Amino acid sequence: MANLHNLAGVPQRPTQAVILAGGRGERMRPLTDLRPKPMIEAGGKPFLEHQLLMLREQGFKRVLLLLGYLPAVVRDYFGDGRKWGLEIDYSVTDVEDKTGRRVKLAENKIENIFFLLYCDNYWPMSMEKMWRRFLEANVPMMVTVYSNKDNYTKSVLKVDDAGFVTVYDKSRKTPDLQGTEISYAIMRRELVSGLPDGNIGLEETLFPSLIRDRQLAAFVTHHRYYSVGDTFRLPITEAFLARRPAIILDRDGVLNEKPPRANYVRTWAEFKWLPGAQESLRLLKEAGFRVIVVSNQAGIGRGAMSENDLFEIHRHMAGDAEQAGGRIDAIYYCPHNWDDGCECRKPKPGMLFQAQHDFNLDLSRTLFIGDDERDGQAAEAAGCLSELVSGEKTLLKIVGELLLKPNKSAGP
Ligand SMILES: [Mg+2]
Structure with a gap:
């Protein structure tokens, strides 16, 4: 030929x-x-x-x-x-x-x-x-x-x-x-x-x-x-x-209100769920999805909060998700400061690969939903599918569209 x-x-x-x-x-x-x-x-x-x-x-x-x-x-x-x-x-x-x-x-x-x-x-x-x-x-x-x-x-x-x-x-x-x-x-x-x-x-x-x-x-x-x-x-x-489908979510600006740059959600009282976020988690759980959160938390490296503060927030967050009928399976966070040169801070893809290894994900069939361009860059570097939430395109809307797709099960 x-x-x-x-x-x-x-x-x-x-x-x-x-x-x-x-x-x-x-x-x-x-x-x-x-x-x-x-x-x-x-x-x-x-x-x-x-x-x-x-x-x-x-x-x-x-x-x-x-x-x-x-x-x-x-x-x-x-x-x-x-x-x-x-x-x-x-x-x-x-x-x-x-x-x-x-x-x-x-x-x-x-x-x-x-x-x-x-x-x-x-x-x-x-x-x-x-x-x-x-x-x-x-x-x-x-x-x-x-x-x-x-x-x-x-x-x-x-x-x-x-x-x-x-x-x-x-x-x-x-x-x-x-x-x-x-x-x-x-x-x-x-x-x-x-x-x-x-x-x-x-x-x-x-x-x-x-x-x-x-x-x-x-x-x-x-x-x-x-x-x-x-x-x-x-x-x-x-x-x-034989894995089940998975979705990866950024935290601030996707699940909860994003604090202004260089400000951090330091306590559970400062954590405000975005409208539709808990319902999205419920829908994902009902559809059999594993939900993984990946989040930059430079507030730790910058001394604004401790790792224990973050753990308390995540404990409450996961509890609320379960109350609402959803489930968060894992939360990866980067505690490093902006200029620490780590491999995990987005836009680097380190946390996505770590999740891939831990849960045997197929990243080429996994959607990562973020809210800023660093999320998009991390997804690109990891070979993930990606979507960014915005004013009209809420998490709930993106999740709704995903669950309507015939191939949502993400099998090979
Ligand atoms: Mg964000």
Whole structure:
């Protein structure tokens, strides 16, 4: 299949995804005795189906599945893919083939620029952002890197400030490694053409020279990925895929009257609910939503109030919410002063990622409602959906619209 170029000579974004799904899944025994790893069920369907649905949503049209172990189980289920609105094709090679050989043997089915992922990982991607970054970096390959600041997994690489991978060390002997590669890669086919014959792994063959030439870009994310790579991870993955919908709310100006700048709500007596806020919390609870509040509270860092003062306010606030039939599940606050340089004060997205990790949220499907531009910027940086309340657009109105949407359940 030919690839198109537009008139400006900028390549079109790829619409073919290639999925490496041929391994025996030894670490998933006995779940993989009778089916290959991508067919393990999580959240009510095979893991691979979650990936395919996301790829379709992200504008992919064709999927090439590279199979080896029990290929018929996959083919019988997905067929030509039409049922999922995709064209699915297969390349079946020896079960002992390593990743590099599997890709190389499928070369004639691979398009000029393609998207590559492993069947192990689900990560809520944004192709639009990734494609923009790939064009800027002007490289033959870009991989997605989980920053791993929370030690969720083992770090195997280093990325420099400009966003290029500088070290890849699976033996993990290099000090200060930070981050792990989760595939979700954009690649040019010429890299496949250049692979040597023989049974080789993809990363260990490609990465050293790409890194040496500064040709391996990283798309760094703080949003967790969810894996069927080992049995240890499966319960977390199950929790993520079966999660209930969530909403994230700013506090001052969304739930309660906003004090003037550099003034703070210091006591419960100074806290004034906005009209409709408690009703919104009730509606959200009734619709099954988890409600998370994220709030800058620099009054603490600036000495206007104590952390205990804030706790008292939040205790009352949560109590009022329950009285009204609602529920606040968690409140994250940034106690730091304006110039403390912390990672949590909005517009930085630190609190949103913390909530993502704690509650296994899919931020790409989670709405964050705020009232000022820093909220919007934090949402953008975290890949959240966002809305700002204003005179006409109250919290109650936004929540009402959200609950009318057919896909409000925010499932993948
Ligand atoms: Mg606010």
